[in-house]
Amino acid sequence: MSASSYKGLEERFARLGRLRDAQGILHWDRSVMMPSGAAEGRAEQLATLDVICHELITDPEIGELLDAAEGEALGDWERANVREMRRAWIHASAVDAALVEAKSRAASACEMAWREARPKADYAIVLPYLEEVLRLTTEAGKAKAARFGIPVYDALLDQFEPDARTAYIDPLFDDYGAFLPDFLDQVLSRQAREPAAVEPRGPFPVERQRELGLRVMQILGFDFHRGRLDVSLHPFSGGASGDQRITTRYSEADFTSALMGTIHETGHALYEQHLPSRWRHQPVGGARGMLVHESQSLLLEMQASRSREFLSFAAPMMREAFGAEAREEAWQPENLLRLYTRVSRGFIRTEADEVTYPAHVILRYRLERALIAGDLPLRDLPGAWNEGMKTLLGVEPPDDRLGCLQDIHWYDGAFGYFPTYTLGAMAAAQLFDAASRVIPGLPAAISRGEFKPLVDWLAENVHAKASYLSTQDLLAAATGRPLDPAVFKAHLKARYLP
């Protein structure tokens, strides 16, 4: 083959990227707009697009083109693009179409069973479906592991966070597991000694919450010509390249979670909005992986916004939006900070504070490894879950709704995803720390609502890099060293035990 092999690959992946964009809009529509009766038809549309994408990427010519392109004279980004193409190609071609389809069907059936099982707290309903999902996931993992020459669970990790390996994650998580019990005790007893936070009294009209969220998105630099804010049951950031769509959900009784949720999803969306347009639809031009993605949402939410500086800036906006609450003390930044940094031993991951959140993740990480390895039979999952919660957080869920039925991930076939949440939190702390060192007066800027210096730094040091560097090289280039969990712990100590 000639020097056009690389160009041929670019064209094929551009087509794939555009189909993925189309799917992104169809997924968004399903959660935000679609009438209920259209669910089956939409599933068919998405499955058809999945099959077509799989056919495109497993075309036998792709392997030949990759071999040829690797021998061509290419620029650095082109070479990195070929590297990412090969990764995507191995992930796709390791698994045959029949297994892909069986896995997709099993996940759909299991997800439906889970929707019934969760409110009833009845794990038995979903168990046979989950057995099938786990079996097929393990089969796919083994096929990928063989192609990559890595352990099975690592192959699953690699789908969500390229190059993530258990050998690297184990010591990080063990270290946090050892750090947490004592630290959590100290934080809780310190918070018990402080005055109780004053809860602003609602109702907080949805339209006001939405306006406040839009204002904050504007302040953070969200480009509304290339994105939207809407409502869905489960908030997410999605859409297509150049068309970033984030969602939130509003409770009239509590405005705090929609606001922070909007900031969180804006962090994801800014990453996507700042990806280099030259490499749009190419593998090297996509977000690096779920670790870096989560670092961008958590940096904006946990690091920048659950801070005295941001809350000082936001307090008058909140008071203006929700004037009905007359008690002045509710709008004091100090009080808002107490509200937004409350720590507790809870059952539910998605409601957890940043101190206990890693415990939820570590539990899932250990359990899913054991499940994939065949060391933990699925029928023993509820017991192992509750035991793990007791050990890690000192609480035991009263039922499986508050235990192993709470998250959709496994029931939807996503094993290997959970660790990226906590690795992302650690990267967020490290990136924010680095930004604070090089941007003069960053805290003061945030307290004036000036996010441009921070977001520009992220755009240059993280977003613009797309998938050109590995996650570790990206962190090293941006902060001077690879992922260093000590920065996250230092952040927690500074914020919760000042």
Place this chain on the structure above:
Amino acid sequence: MSASSYKGLEERFARLGRLRDAQGILHWDRSVMMPSGAAEGRAEQLATLDVICHELITDPEIGELLDAAEGEALGDWERANVREMRRAWIHASAVDAALVEAKSRAASACEMAWREARPKADYAIVLPYLEEVLRLTTEAGKAKAARFGIPVYDALLDQFEPDARTAYIDPLFDDYGAFLPDFLDQVLSRQAREPAAVEPRGPFPVERQRELGLRVMQILGFDFHRGRLDVSLHPFSGGASGDQRITTRYSEADFTSALMGTIHETGHALYEQHLPSRWRHQPVGGARGMLVHESQSLLLEMQASRSREFLSFAAPMMREAFGAEAREEAWQPENLLRLYTRVSRGFIRTEADEVTYPAHVILRYRLERALIAGDLPLRDLPGAWNEGMKTLLGVEPPDDRLGCLQDIHWYDGAFGYFPTYTLGAMAAAQLFDAASRVIPGLPAAISRGEFKPLVDWLAENVHAKASYLSTQDLLAAATGRPLDPAVFKAHLKARYLP
């Protein structure tokens, strides 16, 4: 090939149908939800899907499968399905992939330019884009004409209304063109002698208009589990099979047009919602063509709803929705009927009454035939438009916003579409006349807001037939004879010169 050729075709067309559904949602999103900066990306997504659909349907095997299937023992619907598959296959395979993609891209770019040009009344903005669209449309039309062995413009017509031919349309339109001037003079002088209609005074809040529209949709039998109502600049009915999405636009100064627009689009949507689910995604299971489609919207709007019966029923709902208007006479059915059947020599097709509407269509039909034939250069279009308006309706648009920039069709690449509006109006009159003869007490039912007998008759005699029969056979089966324009003229005489 064996008896499985037909089944093989069904599978391929099902895949195609699901991709067309995906495109339907992406088109809807573009007009209703998409942020402006995402236009280019969306055009790429749609073009990519167009190319993939084109590849599917022009797969060399399709021709062989069609030949084989035509020799197989098939039921009546299967045989009709093969007939429609062949028609679709000829339309698609006549044009190569590069032309399909270029046409799709050119249309997207032109449509976006038109969105800018129309409010500015600046035809020059859109002219170069339209040149490209016309050039590519003509090229595609020539290729199809050669395959079907028909004239170029007939090949374009056939895309929207199978078997429609200029040789059939010319005398119908010439006849109406001859009938109109005298009739219009008589109607206008009659209306001038009647008391002037009392215009209800606004503002009419958008939210109230929307609620009224939703209520009327419910009354007409729209299934909200499989559809939505939204807002767009240019109202349309679209979406996917089982997910019918109609749009309207609201003016706070006038509620009448949004309401009738909603009824009109509901007529389109009901047709789609009642197509036989057994044949979903198959060519024989789709709507017959744009003539029948338009007949369904116009039957509900023009025949059933702009009537004394419906307006008697709707008057109290309108009064309730827009209580601010205190003058009782504004809400008298007689007054509403005057408002809703006012005839005038206007510039805008979509605002035209049913008497002058055909003149707008005849103008476009003649102009687009000249454009495709190369007899009218595009730079002369505004002048030719204004001249035609003067001849047909006796008025001359003051600018191109009120002239040749008013409709999206050409800018979106749809040449050969316009005639179906007026052919549809004629079919609507004929179908409503037939329904009135067989449904006992239909006018009385409508005056009670009971649309079920009418809609059930349409569902059985039109919607459930899908593309099983030709348009003319469908009309003959439902009404006893093929399209008969005399019924439309009789309807106009009865309503406007009673």
